[in-house]
Structures are given as structure tokens and as C-alpha cells.
Amino acid sequence: MTLPTHAQIVVIGGGIIGCSTAYHLARDHKADVVLLEQGQITSGSTWHAAGLVGQLRASASITRVLKYSVELYKGLAAETGLDTGWKMTGCLRLATNADRWTEYRRLATTARSFGMEMHLLSPDEVKRMWPLMDTSDLVGASWLPTDGQASPSDITQSLAKGARMHGAKLHEGVTVTGFAMDGRRITAVHTTQGTITCEKVVNCGGMWAREIGAMVGINVPLQPVKHQYIITEKIDGLSPDAPTLRDPDRRTYFKEEVGGLVMGGYEPNPQGWVTGDIPKNWEFRLFDDDYDHFAQHLEQAIARVPALEQTGVKQMINGAESFTPDGNFILGPAPECANMYVGAGFNAFGIASGGGAGWVLAEWVMRDEAPLDLWVVDIRRFSGLHRDRGWVFDRTMEAYGKHYTIGFPHEEYESGRPRITSPLYRRLKDHRAVFGSKLGWERPNWFAPEGMEARDHYSMGRQNWFAPVGQEHTHVREKVGIFDQSSFAKYELSGPKAAEALEWICANRVARDVGRLTYTQLLNTRGGIEADLTVARLSDDHFYIVTGTGFRTHDLAWIADHLPGTGCTVTDVTEDWGTLSLMGPMAREVLAKVTDADVSNAAFPFGHAREIAIAGAKVRALRVTYVGELGWELHIPLAHTGAVFDALMAAGGANVRPVGYRALESLRLEKGYRAWSSDITPNDTPFEAGLGWAVKMKSNTPFLGRAALEVAQTRPLTKRFAGFTLDAPNAVLVGRETILRNDQPVGYLTSGGYGYTVCKSIGYGYIRNADGVTDDWLTTGRYDLVVAGDTLPAQLALGPLVDPEGRRVKG
Numbered sequence: 001m002t003l004p005t006h007a008q009i010v011v012i013g014g015g016i017i018g019c020s021t022a023y024h025l026a027r028d029h030k031a032d033v034v035l036l037e038q039g040q041i042t043s044g045s046t047w048h049a050a051g052l053v054g055q056l057r058a059s060a061s062i063t064r065v066l067k068y069s070v071e072l073y074k075g076l077a078a079e080t081g082l083d084t085g086w087k088m089t090g091c092l093r094l095a096t097n098a099d100r101w102t103e104y105r106r107l108a109t110t111a112r113s114f115g116m117e118m119h120l121l122s123p124d125e126v127k128r129m130w131p132l133m134d135t136s137d138l139v140g141a142s143w144l145p146t147d148g149q150a151s152p153s154d155i156t157q158s159l160a161k162g163a164r165m166h167g168a169k170l171h172e173g174v175t176v177t178g179f180a181m182d183g184r185r186i187t188a189v190h191t192t193q194g195t196i197t198c199e200k201v202v203n204c205g206g207m208w209a210r211e212i213g214a215m216v217g218i219n220v221p222l223q224p225v226k227h228q229y230i231i232t233e234k235i236d237g238l239s240p241d242a243p244t245l246r247d248p249d250r251r252t253y254f255k256e257e258v259g260g261l262v263m264g265g266y267e268p269n270p271q272g273w274v275t276g277d278i279p280k281n282w283e284f285r286l287f288d289d290d291y292d293h294f295a296q297h298l299e300q301a302i303a304r305v306p307a308l309e310q311t312g313v314k315q316m317i318n319g320a321e322s323f324t325p326d327g328n329f330i331l332g333p334a335p336e337c338a339n340m341y342v343g344a345g346f347n348a349f350g351i352a353s354g355g356g357a358g359w360v361l362a363e364w365v366m367r368d369e370a371p372l373d374l375w376v377v378d379i380r381r382f383s384g385l386h387r388d389r390g391w392v393f394d395r396t397m398e399a400y401g402k403h404y405t406i407g408f409p410h411e412e413y414e415s416g417r418p419r420i421t422s423p424l425y426r427r428l429k430d431h432r433a434v435f436g437s438k439l440g441w442e443r444p445n446w447f448a449p450e451g452m453e454a455r456d457h458y459s460m461g462r463q464n465w466f467a468p469v470g471q472e473h474t475h476v477r478e479k480v481g482i483f484d485q486s487s488f489a490k491y492e493l494s495g496p497k498a499a500e501a502l503e504w505i506c507a508n509r510v511a512r513d514v515g516r517l518t519y520t521q522l523l524n525t526r527g528g529i530e531a532d533l534t535v536a537r538l539s540d541d542h543f544y545i546v547t548g549t550g551f552r553t554h555d556l557a558w559i560a561d562h563l564p565g566t567g568c569t570v571t572d573v574t575e576d577w578g579t580l581s582l583m584g585p586m587a588r589e590v591l592a593k594v595t596d597a598d599v600s601n602a603a604f605p606f607g608h609a610r611e612i613a614i615a616g617a618k619v620r621a622l623r624v625t626y627v628g629e630l631g632w633e634l635h636i637p638l639a640h641t642g643a644v645f646d647a648l649m650a651a652g653g654a655n656v657r658p659v660g661y662r663a664l665e666s667l668r669l670e671k672g673y674r675a676w677s678s679d680i681t682p683n684d685t686p687f688e689a690g691l692g693w694a695v696k697m698k699s700n701t702p703f704l705g706r707a708a709l710e711v712a713q714t715r716p717l718t719k720r721f722a723g724f725t726l727d728a729p730n731a732v733l734v735g736r737e738t739i740l741r742n743d744q745p746v747g748y749l750t751s752g753g754y755g756y757t758v759c760k761s762i763g764y765g766y767i768r769n770a771d772g773v774t775d776d777w778l779t780t781g782r783y784d785l786v787v788a789g790d791t792l793p794a795q796l797a798l799g800p801l802v803d804p805e806g807r808r809v810k811g
Contacts, residue, residue: 003171003193008032009365010189011202012176012212014039015046016152016350017343018204019159019170020358021365026166028359029366033168034196036189038175039283041160042153044206045350048286048319049152050229050262052244052255053352054091056111056118056144058736060748061372061683063114065356072355073150080165082158085151089243089256092126093142094304096249099406102460104142105788110736111144112786113748119143120789130245132237132307149244149255152351159358179216184338186216200365201340207322209330209344211277218334220379221386222345223396224273224320226287228294229264231257233312248404250300260314261305265297266403272396273320275389287318321348325386325395327403329353331361332370332379335557341365342379347403368561369524373681380554385440391416408458409734410445410662418442422486422578423641431658434465438549441487444660447472461732465662466754472663473756476627477802480584481659482648485633486641489552490574491545491559497567498541504703505562507686509696510535510543517609517622519694521686522558523705527712528682529689531555532674536609536622541568544609544620546579546633548676562704577620578641582648583631583667586655591632593651594644597621599632615643627664628671628802669762670755670802672723678735678751679721679764687712688766690721716772719747723797724785725760731787733763738786739794741767749785758801763794 011022014037025031037043053073055066073086095101104120111118121129123138160170171193180188180195188197203220205212213220238256245254252265271293291298294316302308322345324330330345343361346353363371375381386392398415418425419440428435432454433444446465448454457464475481493502499511508520514537522531533547533555547555552574559570582591591599597612604610604623612621617640625631636644649656674680680689687695687709697709724739733752738745752763763785767773775798783794 001169001171003174003191004034004169004196005194006197007034008198009034009200009202010196010198011035011204012189013037013044013204013206013208014041014160014170014172015044015204015206016156016159016354017206017346017357018202019156019163020354021202021204021343021361022168022170023159023163023166024358024362025365026163026168028362030167031366033163035163035168035170036174036176036191037170037172038208040172041170042156043283044208045319045321046152046156046206047284048317049348049351050253050255050264051085051150051152051351052253053150054144054147055352056107056114056116058110059376060114061374062376063116064372065360066352067116067356068359069352069355070146070148072359073155076155076158076162080158080161082154082161084155084158086148086155087150087241088146088148089241090143090145091147091244091246092121092130094126094245094247094249095139095141096137097139099460100249101139102788103406104140106734107142108789109738109786112745113736113738117145129243132235132305133245134304134306143243147244150351155351155354176212181216184336186337186339199339202343202361202365203340204343206344207320208278209322209342213334213340213342216337216340218336218340218342219382219387220330220342220344221382221392222322222324222330223275223393224278225323225396225400226271226273226290226318227264227321227348228290228316228318229262230294230313231262231315231317232260232308233314234259235261235307235311237307247300247304250304251404252297252301252304254301254305260311261308263297263301263308265300266400267293267296268401270397270400272393275393287320289316289318291316323347323396323400325392325399327399328377329357330379331357331374331377332364333368333557335380335553370682373683375554375677375681378554380557381550383439383553385419391419408460409732410456410463411458412436412456420487422484423638424484424486424578424645427642427645428484428658433658433660436661438487439552441549443487443549444484444658446660446662447658461730469660469662469666470756472657472659473666475657476584476629476659476663476667477757478585479655480582480586480590480652481657481663482645483581483583483659483664484579485581486578486638487549488574488579489547489549489555489572490577490635491556491570492573493543493545493559493568493570494541495568496541497564498543501563501568502535502543503701505559506535507695507703507705509699509701510537512537514539515608515610517607517624519624521680521691521694522555523686523703523709524682525705525708526682527685527705527708529676529680529684529686530558530682532676532680534622534624536620538609546622551676576638577635578638580634580636580641580645580648581626581631582634583625583627584629586652587630587632590648590652590656594647615640615647617644619644626673627667628800665753666756669751669753669764670757670800672764672800674721675751684766685709685712688717688719688721716774718770718772719766719768720773720778721764722767722778723801724749724763724765724783724794725755725758725797725801726785726792726794727760728792731761731792733761733785733787735763737763739765739767740784740786740791741781743784755801762801
């Protein structure tokens with residue numbers, strides 16, 4: 001078949017992700033699609049995948065993506081006439097210790113929150129379902145009846161046929177060799193069989209996606225890893241409908257296949273493959289069998305299924321799978337290029353994710369906007385750090401090794417650290433800081449008192465930092481704390497059309513008088529919150545924008561993508577400025593001692609920005625707070641950050657101390673401030689989030705998302721953000737706990753923690769009711785939270801738990 005010279009969309013890669021994307025583009029959007037595959041359909045990682053299909057993840061949106069995959073696989077054969085090998089066998093996950101069992105109790109609660117069926121079983125029940133298993137060491141197991149397994153090659157061929165049936169053109173044996181560019185935009189795809197002009201490109205190149213992206217300067221941070229599994233001979237007594245089995249404490253998985261078992265695992269000492277280009281003609285190649293490395297899995301598998309000791313091995317598969325530095329796959333628009341989208345790095349979840357990932361990626365490509373909150377898989381969660389191949393390799397190996405480890409709350413990665421440090425790193429270490437890492441930046445999580453080990457000890461209950469963080473929290477409420485927030489992402493927007501551009505992008509009015517500071521959201525066309533940040537007007541045509549550390553690439557790309565073609569320029573200045581947040585009732589007293597500027601409330605009110613001098617440095621002081629106390633963010637030329645810190649510490653004496661991010665989280669929970677990516681997301685509007693006060697609806701100014709909000713204003717709200725407290729002293733809230741109103745599920749927590757001022761666990765989430773969520777309906781209900789399977793009475797809080805001066809709110 002001759003290659004066409006033009007297509008609306010070119011999809012690169014004929015594995016399950018590429019075929020699913022092409023299928024959905026053609027079926028749902030009637031797009032003119034050409035798919036290019038360098039080998040044959042199912043090449044790369046797809047053909048040798050194990051084919052387990054699970055659905056439950058920590059994100060509601062990703063769980064929805066995986067549930068969609070299952071629904072698609074159930075009906076695809078009827079549409080295309082090609083069987084997918086789909087079997088809804090259910091999945092058992094085994095637990096052999098108390099921490100794993102707590103993890104499953106939390107997962108069962110998450111499943112309930114997301115509308116999935118999940119049961120917790122006793123060892124005897126597990127034995128009846130899987131008689132060949134040794135259950136003597138089990139505490140129990142979780143059971144998801146709608147999980148299953150499929151044939152990766154069959155599903156992919158069925159999707160490919162479906163794509164053709166809906167008009168897509170699929171070409172095998174065509175290698176992409178480069179791209180024609182016009183600025184940041186691809187205009188054509190060069191191949192070994194000719195050139196195709198196009199409007200958009202979707203890079204579903206699997207482990208080749210990094211090389212394909214690199215042709216246009218796009219970074220796709222993935223790492224091929226050797227992943228092995230065996231296929232055994234027939235095993236007597238093994239049911240053809242045996243559930244798939246995950247045994248994470250023994251790091252292994254099993255599924256039935258033709259009377260035998262497929263068995264593989266995730267070892268703590270993985271074998272990464274190349275950090276450079278993939279060797280040529282690798283589409284259908286495997287590595288040599290490596291029983292020495294695989295022996296650790298065989299030993300554990302035989303202990304679990306003793307019959308394996310007497311069972312022959314028909315085949316070992318040792319193939320390359322693409323893994324990422326955080327264990328989540330990669331979707332979305334590449335920030336370096338205006339019209340290339342990526343779907344890659346599926347961490348051995350490609351078959352489970354394939355159907356749903358193709359659906360959301362097709363929607364994203366056609367609408368230039370994600371249809372759901374897909375932040376955890378968004379390619380814009382990465383940064384320039386992830387261009388370092390050595391760093392990506394080390395972190396990916398660590399992530400692979402954690403694939404089956406217990407997911408303790410607040411657990412930090414250890415590899416590749418420290419990578420990026422603020423000028424205060426050594427000073428804070430001398431104060432016994434225990435650091436965490438965010439987008440490569442070392443940030444103090446908490447400070448260990450003298451006599452206490454300065455490191456995290458993970459557990460499912462209260463962790464070792466609980467009491468010290470409480471002391472930091474109280475200090476900020478009563479005196480003043482200094483937070484090193486130098487990792488904040490910072491941009492400058494300048495030019496004659498800067499104010500006009502920001503008024504379009506921002507939901508709040510930001511073109512205020514010079515010296516004003518505004519908190520605002522950036523909205524999508526659905527009215528959902530794509531970002532929240534602060535904007536300071538430094539002069540008529542110069543604005544300073546501050547957002548969260550982890551959102552640096554995402555927010556910059558969102559702003560850049562929605563600017564007019566000329567008249568303003570946005571620049572990332574993150575590394576130019578250190579940031580110290582001075583927060584607490586004594587903040588003004590300390591600040592006044594180190595500057596000649598008038599920092600009284602009359603001269604420097606809330607929501608204003610001033611340039612002041614501290615320790616010989618010109619400092620951008622922003623009067624804002626994230627803890628519910630008097631405070632300033634002090635943005636300091638980076639080289640002067642240490643001198644300003646020293647001056648503040650000396651001026652405050654015993655009344656000032658450095659404070660970490662865990663105390664910051666506790667303080668913001670008490671105040672009820674929302675956190676983007678958990679409490680507020682692209683799925684949530686400002687009205688639903690209780691942030692309507694920050695939207696310029698009363699003005700006639702057009703802004704992105706306004707049309708959707710105007711429609712929303714005419715309808716009753718069916719979900720609303722609310723807070724909850726628990727009296728249960730040992731209840732640990734981590735998010736995704738189910739909210740019950742009068743014993744009926746009405747939502748789940750988006751974030752949770754502990755408030756040391758109110759001495760209670762605090763959670764926030766959205767309460768849903770199809771008939772509306774009025775104040776009367778909310779306040780007349782009786783509430784409980786389901787926490788790790790236990791139903792605990794909860795108190796509803798529709799306002800802050802602590803008022804701006806830090807006094808406890810009554811009632």
C-alpha cells in the first residue's frame with residue numbers, strides 16, 4: 001500500500017497504544033489517521049507482554065481509564081470479529097504481613113470510593129479459590145472480581161482491524177527518519193518510504209519513543225528494563241478460570257495459560273538495558289534466558305505454588321519493557337513542540353492501560369485538552385532534570401524495584417539525591433533537616449530534635465516525625481517560622497500585551513494596579529482548574545508569576561500555549577530567585593528589624609507586592625500566606641538567599657525557627673487552603689471547589705473557561721468541596737477515604753492529614769448529590785469516613801478550622 005502524502009494525524013508505533021489511539025481517533029472523531037509501524041503490528045513490547053489486566057490505581061481518573069480498557073476489551077471482538085483473549089478471571093492480591101494488610105484495607109476503601117467491587121478474603125477463602133496455593137503464611141487477600149487477562153497480540157490486532165474499519169490507514173515496515181519543522185510546529189514526517197505532511201503527530205513509539213521525540217528536541221524520559229517471565233507445562237488441577245494472582249510480598253505474579261502458568265516478578269535488583277538508542281531490528285527480538293537472575297522469582301514462586309517444583313518450563317520470555325522514573329506512564333502534549341503528543345512508558349501496564357489510554361489520548365489530540373484529570377501521567381510533570389540519562393536510569397531502576405513493595409504514605413525516593421539544592425541546604429542540614437525531593441529539588445520536610453535520628457521511619461500508622469512536626473506547627477501558630485521554598489516555579493511575563501494576555505488566561509482579575517498581588521486559577525474550556533498560582537504586577541507591562549515546584553513545566557507550557565502570537569514573552573526565572581516564606585503572628589516584628597521599608601498593614605496590606613531591601617539585597621516581598629497566619633513570601637536574588645536567611649534568624653532569635661513542608665501541609669489543612677492536583681484538578685470548577693470568589697464573573701471580561709462557568713451558574717451544584725474532622729485519635733487520613741452521608745457513599749477525600757491546633761485528623765473532599773448540594777442538604781446529614789475499612793464518625797466543616805489569627809474556631 002502506497003504511503004499517502006498527507007494526513008490530519010500521524011500516529012507513530014503499532015503496539016497496543018498506537019493501535020488503540022488510531023482506533024479511537026478514527027471511531028470517535030472520524031479523523032484522517034495514518035499509523036506508521038517500523039516492523040509489524042504488535043512489534044516492540046506488546047507481543048511479549050504478560051497480559052494481566054488490573055484496574056485499581058490511586059488516581060480516580062486513571063482507574064477510570066483502566067476500567068474503560070476492560071469495557072472495551074469485553075466488546076471489541078463482537079465489533080471486529082477478532083478475538084482478544086479477554087477472560088474476566090478476577091485478581092487475588094496476597095498479604096503476608098500486617099502492613100500489607102493495612103495497605104489492602106486502604107485499597108478496598110479506595111475501590112469503594114471509585115465505585116469498584118473489591119473484597120477482603122481470609123486465607124481459607126483464598127485456598128478454596130486457588131487450591132494449588134500454599135496459604136500457610138497469608139494474613140488474607142484482596143479480590144477484584146472484574147480484573148482479568150487478555151492476549152496482548154490479539155487485542156492489538158483487533159484494535160488495528162477496528163481502526164481500519166473506521167477509516168484509519170495502517171502501514172507496516174515504515175521507519176520514521178525525521179521531521180520537517182516550522183518553528184515549534186511539525187509540518188511533515190519523513191520516513192523510509194516518503195514524506196507525509198500533517199497537522200499533528202502522536203508518538204506511541206514504545207521504547208523507541210525517546211529516540212523519536214529527540215528528533216524534534218522532545219524529552220521522553222523512559223528507560224528499557226529487562227523483564228522476564230516463564231510459561232510452564234500443564235499443571236494438574238489448575239482451573240482454566242483460575243484468578244490471576246499477585247503475590248507482592250514474594251514479588252511475583254501468576255496467570256493461567258493453556259493449562260499451565262505464566263509467572264514473573266519484579267526484583268529489587270533489576271537489569272536496565274541501553275541508555276542510548278535501541279539496536280536496529282529489535283522489534284521482535286528477546287534477550288537470552290537468564291535463569292541466574294530469575295532464580296529469586298522461581299524460589300518464591302515454588303514456595304507459593306509447590307506444584308511448580310515438579311513442572312517443566314515450556315518457554316522463558318526475557319524482553320525489554322519501558323519504565324519511567326516514577327512508575328507512571330507518559331501521556332499528553334510535549335511542552336517543547338506545539339503539535340506532538342506522546343503515549344509511552346507503560347511500566348508493564350500497557351495491556352491494562354491500552355484501551356483507555358488510546359481513548360483519552362485521542363480526545364486530548366483532537367481537543368488540545370485532556371478530557372480528565374490526567375496529571376499523574378502528564379508528560380509535563382517532568383523537567384529539564386529528566387534529560388539526564390544517568391539520573392533517569394538510576395531513578396527508574398529504583399521505581400522498578402518498588403513495583404511490589406508496600407506503598408507507605410509519604411515515602412521518598414532515594415536515588416539521584418541530592419540533585420538540586422537551594423543556597424540554604426547546608427544551613428538547614430545543620431538545623432537537622434530531613435529532606436524530601438520534588439522535581440529534583442531537596443526540600444526540608446521536617447527537623448529532627450537533638451537526640452532523635454534525622455531520617456524517616458515509614459509505617460502505616462503515625463510515623464516518627466509526627467511529634468516534631470507538631471512542634472514546628474505550634475511554633476508557626478504562636479511565633480514565626482521560615483520556610484525555604486526556593487524550589488517554587490517562577491516566571492516573568494512582559495511586553496505591551498502582557499496584561500491583556502493574562503486577563504484572558506486567568507480566571508481572576510490580575511491586571512490590577514502596579515504592586516498588587518492576585519491569587520488566581522487558570523481554567524480549561526470545561527471550567528476545570530488547570531493551575532492555581534499568584535500573579536504580581538511589578539510594572540504596567542511586567543508580571544511575576546509563582547506556582548508550585550512540581551508544576552513548573554506544566555504551568556509554563558499552559559501559559560505559553562495560550563499566549564497571543566506577539567506582544568508578550570514568558571520566561572522561566574526559577575533558578576534566579578530564592579524564596580523564603582516568613583509566616584506567623586510575629587512575622588511583621590521580625591521583618592521590620594531587617595528592613596527600612598514600612599511593613600505596617602497600612603503601608604503593606606495583604607495582596608500586595610513591594611521591593612524592599614534586606615541584608616544588602618533587593619527583595620521582592622509578596623504579602624501572602626499559605627498557613628492562615630500573617631506572612632510574606634520573600635523572593636531574593638539567589639546568591640543573597642543565605643544572607644537574608646541569616647539576618648531573619650538573627651533578628652527573630654528564639655522566636656523564629658526553620659519549618660518544613662510537613663508542618664506547612666498541616667497548617668494549610670487547618671486553614672482549608674486547596675492544593676492543586678489533589679483538592680482542585682481539571683475535573684473541578686472554582687464553584688465546586690468553593691473558590692468562586694476568585695473568579696471575575698461580575699465583570700464583562702472574557703477569559704478562558706468563562707463560557708462553561710456561565711452555563712454552570714444556571715444549574716444547581718451537584719458536588720461541593722468540604723472538610724471533615726475525626727475524633728478517633730489514631731486514625732490516619734491519606735486521601736481517597738470514602739465519605740458517607742446517612743450511611744450512603746457520597747464522595748471521597750482528596751487530601752488528608754492531621755491538625756495540631758485542633759488536635760484532630762482532617763480531610764477534604766467533594767460531596768456529590770445528583771439533586772444538588774445546598775447548605776441545608778449538607779448540614780442536615782450525618783457523616784462518617786471509611787478509613788482502612790473502619791467506619792468512623794466525622795464532623796462536617798464548611799469553613800476554616802482555624803481563623804486567620806490562628807485561634808481555634810469554635811463549634
